[in-house]
Amino acid sequence: MDENYQSLVGFISEKSGLPAAEIERKIEAKQAKLSGLISKTGAAQIIAAELNISFDKQVIKINQISPGMRKINLHGKIISLFPVRGYNKNGRSGRIGSFVLADETSNVRVVLWDENHIELISKGELFQECFVEIINATLRNGEIHLTSFSEIKPSDKIIVEVVTKKPLVSKNIGSFNVNDNVSTRAFIVQMFEPKFFYVCPGCKKKASESGECLEHGKIVPEKRALLNFVIDDGTGSIRSILFAEQLEKIMTKEELGTPELFSMKKQDLLGKEMVLIGQVKKNNVYNNEEFVVSGMEEINLDRLIEELEK
Numbered sequence: 001m002d003e004n005y006q007s008l009v010g011f012i013s014e015k016s017g018l019p020a021a022e023i024e025r026k027i028e029a030k031q032a033k034l035s036g037l038i039s040k041t042g043a044a045q046i047i048a049a050e051l052n053i054s055f056d057k058q059v060i061k062i063n064q065i066s067p068g069m070r071k072i073n074l075h076g077k078i079i080s081l082f083p084v085r086g087y088n089k090n091g092r093s094g095r096i097g098s099f100v101l102a103d104e105t106s107n108v109r110v111v112l113w114d115e116n117h118i119e120l121i122s123k124g125e126l127f128q129e130c131f132v133e134i135i136n137a138t139l140r141n142g143e144i145h146l147t148s149f150s151e152i153k154p155s156d157k158i159i160v161e162v163v164t165k166k167p168l169v170s171k172n173i174g175s176f177n178v179n180d181n182v183s184t185r186a187f188i189v190q191m192f193e194p195k196f197f198y199v200c201p202g203c204k205k206k207a208s209e210s211g212e213c214l215e216h217g218k219i220v221p222e223k224r225a226l227l228n229f230v231i232d233d234g235t236g237s238i239r240s241i242l243f244a245e246q247l248e249k250i251m252t253k254e255e256l257g258t259p260e261l262f263s264m265k266k267q268d269l270l271g272k273e274m275v276l277i278g279q280v281k282k283n284n285v286y287n288n289e290e291f292v293v294s295g296m297e298e299i300n301l302d303r304l305i306e307e308l309e310k
């Protein structure tokens with residue numbers, strides 16, 4: 001809230017050309033005049049209106065985008081530009097362009113539907129690494145969409161450091177999509193026996209138990225474990241996989257290798273609520289989705305968020 005207020009003061013100051021301290025004085029005076037019946041943020045909005053500043057044109061940061069927002073204005077850098085492709089669906093055909101836009105707070109996929117916008121890519125006016133300004137875009141399924149009512153143009157405003165790592169989103173299993181990097185809370189409802197396989201210590205690729213690597217010939221193979229289990233959060237369930245290093249954080253080698261110990265550990269974990277981080281992948285063999293877990297621990301959300309923010 002306070003951060004919001006500060007950015008509001010900054011915005012009004014920038015648009016009006018008045019110093020931030022003066023804006024704050026105006027806001028406080030307005031608040032006092034209204035006998036404190038209005039919040040600081042509310043008073044700031046009145047001051048903005050009095051100074052003829054419209055919020056419609058406000059450029060927001062990518063991490064401020066939230067569901068239900070209309071007329072979204074953004075400024076950022078194109079960090080990956082995808083090839084323009086054609087579509088033909090339900091009797092409608094055309095082209096779509098897309099790229100990932102990043103600013104100093106996050107990144108988001110942007111989809112272009114308007115031929116005039118797509119033309120900017122063909123003409124080389126929009127390219128990878130260039131900065132752009134987007135006006136009047138909409139949010140659909142977590143992506144930014146531009147229609148013929150939207151505007152996009154190259155910008156000479158530079159952001160020195162942009163966030164290129166795919167943001168981790170917190171989601172329920174019911175809304176998982178393939179390739180999502182997600183954090184979710186769910187219960188372990190089913191667990192299978194661990195599986196073992198062998199890798200070459202040199203290239204980490206699969207090797208035979210007898211110690212043959214396709215690339216390195218005779219080697220001493222390393223034994224690795226993987227664990228399959230099912231998680232459920234009430235909105236859906238998904239088969240999950242935990243590999244060697246991550247697996248060893250919750251289970252010792254002895255527990256994995258000794259059926260009695262494994263069985264006890266399994267009883268202990270079944271029904272537990274966990275925070276899991278991982279990526280949703282498509283399993284082409286079974287033609288279903290699976291969750292490849294890269295981190296998992298018992299519910300301690302505060303600590304997890306703290307770690308993720310580091």
Ligand SMILES: [Zn+2]
Binds near residue numbers: 203204205213
């Ligand atoms: Zn090898």
